[in-house]
Amino acid sequence: MRPTFSIICFTVLSGIGYGAWFLIGLGLAIGRVFCGPRSAPNATGVSLVLCHPPFWSPGALELAFLLVGIGLLCSLGHLGKPRRAWRALSQWRSSWLSREGVAALATFVPATLLLAAAIVVPMIIAGIPAPSEQFSNWVLLSESALGLLLAAGSLLTVFCTANIYASLKPIRAWHDRHVVPAYLLLALYGGGLLLPIFPMWKGDQPILLTGLIALSLAAAWLKHRYWRSIDAQPAVSAGRATGLDALGRVRSFEQPHTEENYLTHEMGFVLARKHARKLRSVVLVAAFLLPALLAALALGLPATRMPAAWLAFASGVAGLFVERWLFFAEAKHAVMAYYQR
């Protein structure tokens, strides 16, 4: 399949954003459990939360918001009629693409409310010398609820995105059981790459970095399994596609058209399969191994933490772009069997 820049941008950037939202949301949802030892005032100056939830840092929610937004705008670039995009929200009963659109818009609700709360709540607190216990409880409860919604919405959106591809039977490399778990894991991993570049409650750093190493190794293993799985898939033959295999060995001796058409242009992309081995190594090193090593370095030498986190983020995101390009470009569409290409 021809890799389209707009879709690669969309799935990578919004994937990272949703992964970060998932972690932040989960932190908020279960933040109250860890409330005791983290009570305000906190060192990072985030007074949104009266107690500091795990994985919360100023700027992370906002950057994830930006990435999700840019990603979704990119996805419109793929449409022939982008101004009609609103119509895509109507067929959620049958279409994963429609479900994704609905889930993506719905997830903006808790995200926007949390963003607003991050600005408004500190102003309110600043105006009250001693917030009442009732008020504190109310803030905590709403944050937990919004966090839970944010995490659930992010998970659901990425699940829908993955199923758009996984539901397409004619493209065997996408209709593979590893595709949905890989999309979810890589989004989570993208979030894990993003959060350490922000200042964080010091107790969260080791948890996040250890988690990042575990996620990168798990993702590398899953991609390896995926590649082995798609390499084992038999290609659809011209004989099978035409039903003429019962009569003999089928060979195309004349194409139906002398020039490229939409099908051969869109689905007859060969370059990635030719260089698949090299590109897969690039993905394993840039997307997973290098960030894991850098995270280990940051764990061992806390002084190197910020540069290591930035380098891991840069390398990881670049690697994820290659991974996604390969995911699209490597896949073969059944219709090409008719063309025998």
Place this chain on the structure above:
Amino acid sequence: MTTLPPPTAKKLGLVIDLDICVGCHACAVACKEWNDGGDFGPLPDADPYGAQPSGVWFNRVHSYAVEQDTPAGTRDLTVHFPRSCLHCETPACVTVCPTGASYKRAEDGIVLVDADKCIGCQLCAWACPYGAREFSMERGTMQKCTLCVDRIYNETLDEADRQPACVMACPTRARHFGDLGDVDSPISKLVAERDGYALMPEYDYKPVNRYLPPRPRRDGCADPTTKAAPTETLDTAQLPGVLRWLDRVLSR
């Protein structure tokens, strides 16, 4: 609505006879001509007279050589293979559509695209293993075979002309149109008689169109029953006098 209608009793579709198709592309050209001006047109081309013309066609005719082993060695069977929308009973191209632009008609099972609702996401083309859908770069929307829905019900045409343009154009009568849901229809009988088959049934999209396989060739590996010449009878009493005399002389 992109959810599918309940199974339709009427299943309009095409039957394509691979035995007699000569690969002349007349179906493809007639289709392009009708649909460019029909209700679902136009079918604009990019760079039509330039170095790299491209554009949407609803019909694509492939040509294959089928290598067969015969007692006299291997030989190639030439098969021309027109490929178009099969108007599946459970088409994924309809259910994946996020906008409701793709739909299957409840009354006759024809799969259509509403160009006014299509956002051009191309997911339907990805979902079709038969390559039935082509995206128009010029229009920004997806296009596909309409089974000439604007001909087959068109009361301004003579009744004999209410057939898809490809069927009308075929010089060898390799294309047949009718109701494949009705077991007594002429084309259903033709499918039963010739063991018509559906393409790639393993996808479970249940194509309506059928292909009639090439008949066995007369030499080599052919079925012996098809080789037997029919026995003719001649009623000499019906012949004029001169021919009756000739028959008598030659029969001696």
